Amino acid sequence: MTLPRLSQSLQRIAVSGTNAMTDRATALREQGRDIISLSVGEPDFATPPHVIAAAKQALDEGQTRYTPVAGTARLREAAAHHFRRDLGIATEAERVIVCNGGKQAIFNALLATINAGEEVIVPVPWWVSYPQIVRFAGGKAVPLITHARDNFRFDAADFEALITPSTRWLLLNSPGNPTGAVYPAAMLQAIGAVLRRHPQVMVLSDDIYAPLNYTDAPHATLATLCPDLADRICTVSGVSKSHAMTGFRIGVATGPQWLIDGMVRLQSNSTGNPCSISQAAAAAAFEGPQDFLADWRERFRTRRDKVVAAINAVPGLSTPTPDGAFYCYIDAAPLMERFGDDGQLALHLLDHGVAVVAASAFGGKDGFRISFAADDAVLDEALARIAGALA
Template sequence: MTDRAMELRAEGRDIISLSVGEPDFDTPAHVIAAAKASLDAGDTRYTAVMGTARLRQAAALHFERDLGIATDPAQVIVSAGGKQALFEAICATVSAGDEVIVPAPWWVSYPQMVRFAGGTVVPLMTYAKDNFCFRPAQLEALITPRTNWVILGSPGNPTGAVYPAEMLLGIAEVLRRHPQVMVLSDDIYAPLNYTGEPHATLANLCPDLAERICTISGVSKSHAMTGFRIGLATGPKWLIDAMGKLQSNSSGNPAATSQAAAVAALEGPQDFLADWRETFRQRRDLVVAAINAIPGLSTPVPLGAFYCFIDASPLMERFGGDDNELALHLLEHGVAVVSASAFGGSNGFRISFAASEAVLSEALRRIEAALA
């Protein structure tokens, strides 16, 4: 699909991309200023492998202030993006024969990381009627003596699923009955929660499970800093130290200037986040209404993140039952999306509404025309 999009652009075609999970806002000015000041100060050398002391302190502040997780800077690792932190947590703990429960539809990299480490992916299917959340009983039915992780993303990519506190407490009861199971809690989209309720995360709700939870965060989605490549993780010290050993022998430290920018992001003003969240909510409502008005398409209202996971089951016979063909058809009509099957789903596609209302409106017009 990427190749075909490049071919179409080379032919002079106008392609709107709704496939990238990246905020379209400018990085805050005070963050840019901190990056420039870092360079002017000659901050261009190696740092400590697990991050500068200043950033680990700022990250500990962030985990407590924004996620309600009291942690020590020694239990924080700074990585080159949240993806690296996830990868290190899995590679530090998963061996051949181990099982990792991954709710589906899933973010595309979760199962690939597990397979790379030699583990077995155990899909846990979720559905639109449940807002793409699994129930505790579903989780318990899949746990075996070989299970060592369950991955829990809230708000989730690609569905926008948000797990409320009461559901997380039910999941915690299951975990208490299975002490070998750890939780990889991906909270990177925590600032983009449209429920009106405070963000709920397992490490905050259940401190007795803290030694079994690794929480992932960062500045990419919250502060429009995807290109800076800074991720954060906190968890039990033995795990964070093991992740540090992997980082030491693979990439080394994250970029020094990016770390200085991240300090400014975490310690600086946070009030703009509410305005960004409201803008995303308005875009979400526009997209949901337009999609549900197109014959053959439907989507639930995502409760977080900036994605709609769209069902196109009534149309799939036209595309031979292959949602990749559907995605290519939309691409031929000027809109790039990602097929549901890329996320362990089927019969549909994901779009990102991290674009202006004008761009979204034109993309939705093209989608409607393509399927008419």
């Protein structure tokens, strides 16, 4: 009898660390446990009313059929407008693909281009799915180590030192998950200078957190700063973080035509088109008012400052002030003699009613990530529980 077995591709990857902890916290709550989850990156704000109205209108009008695989004409045009208006990227609707979330856009781009053994340089700490997708595609994730003392940003020379003839991509996330790192224009231009010397290297620029930049400088992105490299850059964006639409599952990407065409071909044989109702809502999000984002950003900034102060007041914990996104990446190295590793520390905090994600899920060690995209009262209680658990 032949036993069932998983493919070699699937055996190369693990379940997402953030999703695993969030699912565990949900299961405990369903059992009656009082668990506060700071493990998932999900704004607690309500989806804007005009977006909800657009979804309802789409239902009422019967927009419940298949759409083109790459997305509706309206949403592709709205997304192209978003890339031009908000990121300064010169693009058109034909060079936009709409996917089932930003994660699928990244998955499509990497699977469409990576051959067995090719290398992808990924800054560490990294978003949990970056190396998993690279490995699934048969590639090799090459870690580019960053440090808190540098605000978790890498130097262009360190990037160039890792490039080999097999290097296919650099994955760049700014503002970043899990650290909140933001790359200013000067650093991106230095990266661009390196790329000009290595024409085989492409860049996937994950700009999903672009609206959540707490520096005084405007958001900078590589495709805008280095237009001569535009045919080697894929930029990913969406509405999940900016418009509190995580459940709608809409992400968008723009890049060179050959790459977008390849991503569409892959998507046509996997999921097909994204949800038609979600596409109508996302179009309204891109087309509609954006002024609420300034208020959301300031509320996140206030929460950030509160969390940083509270964490740094706990003996054994420390965190730099993140420049963007809504995460704090916390160092707990002084506590490892007590707990052994960051996985055990995360379980200890879960036992005390707070779900966090161990740093090891992000390629790091001896710490954990928390999301401050939660109600202020919830954050206050979670921070008190963390302090109490480690007292």
